[in-house]
Amino acid sequence: MVVAIDGPAGAGKSTVARRLAQRIGAAYLNTGAMYRAVAWLAIRDGVDPNDVEAMATLAEAHEIELVPVEGGERVTVDRIDVTEATRAGDVTALVSTVAAHGAVRRVIVARQQAIIRRGDWVADGRDIGTAVAPNAEVKIFLTADPEVRAKRRFDELVAGGADVALGDILQQIATRDGLDMSRSESPLVVADGAHIVDTTDRPIDEVVDTIAELVGSARGGAG
Numbered sequence: 001m002v003v004a005i006d007g008p009a010g011a012g013k014s015t016v017a018r019r020l021a022q023r024i025g026a027a028y029l030n031t032g033a034m035y036r037a038v039a040w041l042a043i044r045d046g047v048d049p050n051d052v053e054a055m056a057t058l059a060e061a062h063e064i065e066l067v068p069v070e071g072g073e074r075v076t077v078d079r080i081d082v083t084e085a086t087r088a089g090d091v092t093a094l095v096s097t098v099a100a101h102g103a104v105r106r107v108i109v110a111r112q113q114a115i116i117r118r119g120d121w122v123a124d125g126r127d128i129g130t131a132v133a134p135n136a137e138v139k140i141f142l143t144a145d146p147e148v149r150a151k152r153r154f155d156e157l158v159a160g161g162a163d164v165a166l167g168d169i170l171q172q173i174a175t176r177d178g179l180d181m182s183r184s185e186s187p188l189v190v191a192d193g194a195h196i197v198d199t200t201d202r203p204i205d206e207v208v209d210t211i212a213e214l215v216g217s218a219r220g221g222a223g
């Protein structure tokens, strides 16, 4: 079975998806990490991020893996651990430009579909319910007010030792959401059949409970 969790930046997707996966005995697929890896490659190799063909070739040429480890997962490119680098500000600023290219998406989506072909998965991203797994048994659109999303991302970055301003984070999130929602290839939209879950005033545990119940019903009441 596949549980698709889509939504804008900072809605809590990865936290909810990780906990839900653990709860229901599924694996977790962080699809955004793969686009971040491609953006990281563009910076490392000095490839023009607006050159669609060069970016697709770059995505194709490198092995991008998500390696589960105790308490999380690591992102590797050609077996090199790039987890921290792909969460850095320069990659975050570039990733939505890279992810807007249809030719890049085709490479990455095909790999993601191969990964989730077997077994039970919770996958989070922007196009899971619409493109990666349109037949997902449960589809969630996770959202929250922009100020709350910015504050969550700000807290995460500060906890990681970053020196950032809340206003800048709010601005970056708005820019990235704008790009993700307005692109022509698989824009961020509410997928057909998706449950909209607003996390503005709801603790993560409660949100995980709600989705776990939906999974239970989809499994025929057994979960």
Ligand code: CDP
Pocket: 008, 009, 010, 011, 014, 031, 032, 033, 035, 036, 095, 096, 097, 099, 100, 124, 125, 126, 127, 128, 176, 180
């Ligand atoms: O920062 P956050 O965790 O919200 O984002 P992410 O999941 O790491 O995704 C980073 C970026 O990759 C998004 O802003 C999208 O531009 C792109 N992305 C996408 O286009 N499709 C996906 N399925 C996942 C991410």
